[in-house]
Structure formats: structure tokens, C-alpha cells
Amino acid sequence: MISWALHRRITADLAGEIASGAWPPGHRIPFEHELMARYGCARATVNKAVHALAVQGLVERRRKAGTFVAPPHVASAVLSIPDIKAEIEARGQAYAWRRISWRIRRAQSEPDAAELKPAGALLAIKGLHMAAGRPFGLEERLVNLAEVPVAGDEDFARVSPGAWLLAHVAWSEARHEIAAANPDVETAEALGVTRGHACLVLKRWTWRQDAGITFARLTFPAEAFELTARFAPGFADHGPVRARIPSRSDESKEGRP
């Protein structure tokens, strides 16, 4: 998967100098015209290469002053959010969705949905994602019917709201919160765990052009679910990383690709 484009080689060369520590934070990297001479190419090419480093946050560029190695920061990473059905099936287990409840609710009764600024009624669906016939995760979903009226025609008995929305509704922005929590009585019962059993809670708010579409709270028993994230400066397009749901027998493999 190596690209032989010159601008990529330049990017990789510069990233290597930074990653190795040869160019410490604050170090001024060569000017574009110097890199032009070094690589014997046009400025557009070195600009593209250095610009890629700036987008990654590896360097900071200032007019007239030059381009400088950015201070180290463990600030952000690419978080992979799994498609539950696909991941369960990738483990070789049977996936199923089991609806627990379907209701229409007033927006005011759902504080979690406040960020969506819903105008009127909300569709509230609760159900279980099942793996191999056992509860895998609980989904509590609120859908803004003012923005997605067609959702009212769907009963979500056979398909999870997450899968349905992904296929039917365009969206433009999402925010996630990831936390641990002890399940409340109702959640613990649905998942078949005790209240003292740690759970991972993933909340997600989704908007389309400033209009709140949906809110979801997904609760997973600790051992069922895990998120992974990567940060890899120096490589412009490390593709989206797939999430991993730990299985009982993958302790040994799982190297770093």
C-alpha cells in the first residue's frame, strides 16, 4: 500500500525526522524553497507535503516565520465506533434485535434529548442487541419526529433504530460521550447482570444541519464491549480503523499491524 508520489515521500521523510526525535518540538523545518531545491520539484509539491503535516497537527505553520514542529500532544485520536450487528457476526455469533418498548413521548420528559432541541414529540424505542441468543447491549433511542416523520411509520420490531436511521436519514454531525456506569435496576435486568456489574455507556447525539435528529444511549456489560482508537502522525490517510469487540480467545494474537 505504498504510494510513490513524491509529495507523499516528502511528507513521510519529514514525519520521520519528527517521530525519531531528530527534529524536536519547536524546531524549524526547512523552508519550502529549501525543500524545492532538496527534492528538485515545484513549490506546489512541497507545499502539499508540508500542508499534510500541518493538517495532522505535527507541525505549525506561520507566515514569514516558517514551519515548526508542534509540541507533543496526546490530544486526539481516531475513534472507531462499531456497527454492532456487523461486529457480532464477525465474531461468528448470531445477531438479533429484540424490541422491548415503543412509545411516543413529550420532548420535555427526556433531559438527554435537550441538546437536540426537539420541538414536539419524540419516538422512544428501547430494545436489546442479542449475540448468540444472549443480551449483548441495551439501546435506548429517541427520535425527533418533527425532523424524521417517517420514523413514525416504522415499528422497529425487526430492525434496530440505529440500523434503520443509518439507512434512511442523512446526518451531518454527531457527538459522543463514553463513560462507565453501574446499570439501573431496569437495565441490569434487561442485560441479565447485577447492579454491581460495570457497564460501558455510549451516548450519541446526531444532527442534520443544526436540526436534532436522534439520541441514543447504548449500555454494554463491561466484558462485551470495548472501543479502540489510534493516533498515528506521519501517515496522512491511515484508513478508518475497525472497532474491536473482545472475544474470549483473542488474548494472544492481536499484534499491531
Place this chain on the structure above:
Amino acid sequence: MISWALHRRITADLAGEIASGAWPPGHRIPFEHELMARYGCARATVNKAVHALAVQGLVERRRKAGTFVAPPHVASAVLSIPDIKAEIEARGQAYAWRRISWRIRRAQSEPDAAELKPAGALLAIKGLHMAAGRPFGLEERLVNLAEVPVAGDEDFARVSPGAWLLAHVAWSEARHEIAAANPDVETAEALGVTRGHACLVLKRWTWRQDAGITFARLTFPAEAFELTARFAPGFADHGPVRARIPSRSDESKEGRP
């Protein structure tokens, strides 16, 4: 913070068509030469604009066929990993690091460090991040002394290994795992919680040029810590988002900027 560069306007225009749903998944967007005519500019400019969409994963480009709106994917987001000290102080609380133990260990005795492929000895430090005099999170840190020999000269009594490493060691890649867990007896005691108290566990492996540098496991009581992530297609450089550690009195504000 609006940029008037033409290529940015083109990117934003196209992203808008996709986000609004006007161009559904699979739709072929105009060819570059069509966009040239539409915007009256050179192909390099439209190429830069459309390329930005491809990097974001909003579109897929295929030679000869054209550029197509990518299927919706809630696949990746920018995860913010907080600087614990900075976040605690931002809450107006006093931060402190309290070392619990400092040992040299054989690499073989630490299965979590296997991914780092350490050759020889590991430095093992355990300690507490304190907020307002109370335990906030437990850090268990392994440092590959073969790669970072200077770490052997530091006792980490006054400074946490995370802060020290960030300032002294260059790194090039990191992998994170985020999960919920019930604390073991030792961890529960250190954090002052019961074993039935859900905790968020953040593991991080860090490499420098294929050489394993360090492994960290951070354990936080559920209510202390929370991670947030955003996904916002259509904006090439939405800067790194700061992490949020929930405080007791921020339920009402915290809108979506």
C-alpha cells in the same frame, strides 16, 4: 473563522449537498471538469476541494468512473484524550500526583506490555492522580527501559510518568482501548470505592518508530471521568476538541457550539 479560499467554498458547497441529503449515498457528484466550469477555476482548485472530501471519507473517488457519495458510516470520530492535570485544574480543583510504587520488572511478567515487544527490563510505576485531595484516577505505567533509559534516573515521586514522558520522549504512534470494568481489590482500595463501583479503564500503548515505549492503564471511577468525541463531516480542519470531565454542576449548560 471563515476562509474565503475558493477551494474551501467548493468543499463546503459539496459537503452541504451531501449532508442535506440532496446527494444521497451512491450519487455521482459532478466531474472535476464540470466543477471547473461551474466555479470558473482551474482543475487543481477543484481537485483540492474534492480531495478534501475524500480524505474525510465523505466521498469515494474512482478513476474513469467518477466521484461518489460514500455510504453513511458512523465509523470514526475525533476522540479527545484529556490531560488529566489540566482538566482537573480547569475544574478549579487542586491537582496532585501521589506515587504508590516504583519497581523494575521483567518484561515477561507483564502481559499488557507484550504488544510493545520489550527486550529487557521494564520500569513499573503506580500512582494516583488526586483532585481536591481525593483519588481521581489510578495510573499503572510500564516504561521500556531499553528504549527510554533516562527514565531510570527519574523516581516519579513528584511528577506523573505520563507528564514526564510527554515532555521527554518523542513518539510516533499510539493505540488506545477504552472499556468499563469492576476494579480489583487493590484498585478499589486505592480509589476508595467498592468493587461493585463501575470504572472506566483507558489503556494506551505508545511506540516510536516501531519501538515500544510505554504502556499505561488508567482507571477512573465512573462518575469522575468521561470521554467525548465528535464527527463533523464537511469541515476539513475542525481543530482538536478538548475533552470534558463532567463536573457536578454542568448539567444545564454545555450546548453544542
Place this chain on the structure above:
DNA sequence: TAGTGGTCTAGACCACAGC
């Protein structure tokens, strides 16, 4: 085979921030 995107050039003008 023909058309698309990928890459590159050798210029150019401009905004902005150091000096």
C-alpha cells in the same frame, strides 16, 4: 480505448507577520 482522477510544473499574486 477513452475518460477520469492523480500528480506535477513554472510561474503568479496576495495576506500576513517578523524584522
Place this chain on the structure above:
DNA sequence: CTGTGGTCTAGACCACTAG
């Protein structure tokens, strides 16, 4: 004021692939 990066042009050749 000067030099840097930011942007853009009007070409060009090439690799890949769909038809």
C-alpha cells in the same frame, strides 16, 4: 519592508479502469 506560506492558473503526462 521583506520573506514566508496560502492560493491559484493553464497547462501537462500518467495510471488506472470502466465499458
